[in-house]
Amino acid sequence: MEYRQLFIVGFMLMCLAIPVFTDDDVEIEVEDEGDDDKKDDVAAMPPPEIEWENIKEVENCKKRLSNDDSAGIHFVGKLESDGSVFYDSREGNVKDDWTSFPMGVGESIKGLELGIIGMCKGEIRRIVVEPDMVKNGRNVFDPEDGVIPRGKKLIFEVELMEMGPNYVKGLPNMFKVYDVNANGQLSHDELKVYLLKDGTFGPDGPLVDKLAQEVIDKDDRNKDGILTWKEFSGPKHDEL
Structure with a gap:
């Protein structure tokens, strides 16, 4: 038995x-190494084809989200054409549950996922996603019965709530x-x-x-x- x-x-x-988050996974001390750190920061940011800007930055960021992590986010999704909101993860969310997914395996919208690379916990970022990057996804991002419109230019305002190990990639x-x-x-x-x-x-x-x-x-x-x-x-x- x-x-x-x-x-x-x-x-x-x-x-x-399932992605699991713990404090030990998140609180990783990074020593200041001058120019080497700056190079790492540049490498950790979204690719040039993604339009993004920080709405709220975090001082003394200890770890940036990479494509090998899992992410937990709250986000507001808007149509770029008229600014109307099609999804707000906090609306009616009594338990304040955020959306979690492993990076790099197609479980979220591709443009959104690329846009959050390099974020720090607590940072808020505005990401513009072109129609051809509104693809992939499971659960809330599901192409068939999820809440994300397809074939349209979208804007996501994302707050990174948590990051942790990625047990799915690989x-x-x-x-x-x-x-x-x-x-x-x-x-x-x-x-x-x-x-x-x-x-x-x-x-x-x-x-x-x-x-x-x-x-x-x-x-x-x-x-x-x-x-x-x-x-x-x-x-x-x-x-x-």
């Missing part, structure tokens, strides 16, 4: 790959790994194929059946026994 529970915990952690796209027949859906049998190929849990039998079913049940929102790309909560990206 203990062996099976250990597998389930490890397997679920790999699938979930992981394989597990949806593609499991999807043996490449039909965009994961079945119980496909998960069994993966577990049996791994060989850790022995030959085909009740244990492998149960483990595969538990992975399905964890994400199967409509209870049809199949996991779609949108339902699957594990790593399912290609790195940018």
Whole structure:
């Protein structure tokens, strides 16, 4: 029983790959090294094709957000054409939950993600995103049922609330790994194929059946026994 529970915990952690923030991850002391620091600051900023400006700066910044971190942000999204607000992460947000995502793996809007590179915790930045950079995204940024308009020039006012380690970048796209027949859906049998190929849990039998079913049940929102790309909560990206 203990062996099976250990597998389930490890397997679920790999699938979930949720960013975790701790004070130890954030509070990294950086000594003043003069010109070398200035070069690092320039390298850490958004690429030249991204239009941005700081609305609120932070003095004595100890660590800047990089493409290898996870970010937690509050943001207001506006249409550039008329300034109308299409999303405000603080509106109606009783718990003050911010939006978190790993950098560099396509889980947020590409132009927004590139625009927040180099931010310090507590800094507020205005980022202009051209229509061709309003792509990618999961959850609130989802192309189909998220809240971000597509095909329009957008303005984001972003406050960096937290940064931490990125446990997703570098992981394989597990949806593609499991999807043996490449039909965009994961079945119980496909998960069994993966577990049996791994060989850790022995030959085909009740244990492998149960483990595969538990992975399905964890994400199967409509209870049809199949996991779609949108339902699957594990790593399912290609790195940018």
